[in-house]
Amino acid sequence: MPAAATIAAPNSGRAVLGGGVADPVVVTPDTETFEDAVFRHSKPGLLDRQNFKQHWSVDFWKDFSVPPSISDPSTPIPSRLQAILQTLTEAARNMGVFSSSKAAAYWGYHITRSSFFALQGIAGVLAARAASSVTGAESNEVGIRMESMIRAGLTGPIAEALAMYYQDFKNIEEDVYKLPWDMTTRGHRQWSPFWIARRSAQFVTEAAATLARRNGGKPDDVWLKSHMYPDYYLNTFHYQTDGWLSERSASVYEVSTETLFLGRQDAMQRQTLVPLRAFMAGRPRDGAGTRMLEVATGTGRFATFLKDNYPRMDVTLADLSPYYLQEARKNMRYWADMRAPGQALGGADGTGVSYLQAPAEAISQPDNSYDVVVCVYLFHELPPEVRRVAAAEMARVLRPGGLLVVTDSIQLGDRERLDANLARFGDFNEPYYASYISEDFGKLFKEAGLECDTKLLASSSKVLSSRKPLQQPKPAATQADTAQPQGSHSPQTAGEECAEEICVVPAS
Ligand SMILES: C[S@@+](CC[C@H](N)C(=O)[O-])C[C@H]1O[C@@H](n2cnc3c(N)ncnc32)[C@H](O)[C@@H]1O
Secondary structure, three states: OOOOEEEOOOOOOOOOOOOOOOOOEEEOOOOOOHHHHHHHOOOHHHHHHHHOEEOHHHHHHHOOOOOHHHHOOOOOHHHHHHHHHHHHHHHHHHOOOOOOHHHHHHHHHHHHHHHHHHHHHHHHHHHHHHHHHHHOOOOOHHHHHHHHHHHOOOHHHHHHHHHHHHHHHHHHHOOOOOOOHHHHOOOOHHHOHHHHHHHHHHHHHHHHHHHHHHHHOOOOOOOOOOOOOOHHHOOOHHHOOOOOOOHHHHHHHHHHHHHHOOOOHHHHHHOOHHHHHHHHOOOOOOOOOOEEEEEOOOOOHHHHHHHHHOOOOEEEEEEOOHHHHHHHHHHHHHHHHHHOOOOOOOEOOOOOEEEEEOOOOOOOOOOOOEEEEEEEOOHHHOOHHHHHHHHHHHHHHEEEEEEEEEEEEOOOOOOHHHHHHHHHHHHOOOOOHHHHOOOOHHHHHHHOOOEEEEEEEEOOEEEEEEEOOOOOOOOOOOHHHHOOOOOOOOOOOOOOOOOOOOOOOOOO
């Protein structure tokens, strides 16, 4: 092994960022320059380029920003409105809105949806403000930030949503996945004024409570104690009422997150389907014969899009919270009633879905039992050492040749303009977010015995896919191996050939 030097304070001008578990910057003099070493240990968004194939969306989002003609608050409002209108018209023309009824329907639906969530966000902030004036509490930082965003015309989030819809619709046009099922389903409950009113009232009540807790800077205790739940889990993430452990929390979760992202959360989650489509090439289009596990499914919202695209896929939805699993079950039943009535798809309720209460770090399923494992928005909530164990577990239950898709927040270096503010999301009682944004997932997946595949970006989210090799190399002793909670790691048998790779389209 060559001699190595540890550099404590680099003077290259490039910041070195380390997560909770990052190694010190080590230069191996005969193989590597100092600059290379700093780069290697810097932002994960940059390191990804060495590990993952880059989907066109990576370059699309890398430098994406709102033009100053729209975002600059010193520009007079009429000029800004004109610039917004011009941008929207251009975008609409590019998307074929004026020539295709499908595009017009997609954009009409999504703009209505985003407007609804914008109004709802404003109602939440106003309710929090009214509550704090009653209690005499000082105006809180998040409230102030949201208010200033609203006063600035929500230009940033609106532009993010529109660009996200561009990406989503492009996928739909290219038959990567279908139009969102709730958009195309007649009689969907989302159009019922009573359903909307109930959900909105729940949201506004929850937003006022959440913002008030944030104002106090002290999360509530979670009401339920059990040895089944690790300490880090018994946290009221986002200051939400009851953490992950109540029916109320589960029923308001979707509307809260969609409001936070101004309606683009579903579209971001759907990007998980992109690497899956490539994997499914050559398999039955309805998903028959494919077994999939979703770890930390939450309310199962993503799973409804998955099932709508692959109704015969054998799906297991896992989570630690029985309340969220119950909400997921309701969502899946509703999906099946609306989209596959009378079809016996198997699983727990004829929906082709089974439910599993299990932690990501000890998935109570045999080795090599799933073709696909997906996990959406979990890793940023895990302590660094648990991330490793969870990834090793996902790799263990995956069959050789199987696909892992992890979707989560963007990290440092993915959209460098946002780096300075990225960690502020952690203010929302996200204790592991700061280490998450500097975690090198390429390295982490390799340590878990996986091969990195493709990276996508999707506004505030990123999607990383990796594959379990057909032939497992003898793993070096790693943290992930030593922390393995269960599973025998039996010698791999050759599975079927890997499906062809996802196409990497050059950025236009
Ligand atoms: C941020 S939510 C994401 C839910 C869903 N995937 C989504 O995208 O809407 C996190 C979910 O992960 C679950 N969770 C958190 N830690 C977990 C763990 N260690 N094992 C299993 N589930 C966990 C929570 O119960 C919650 O449902």
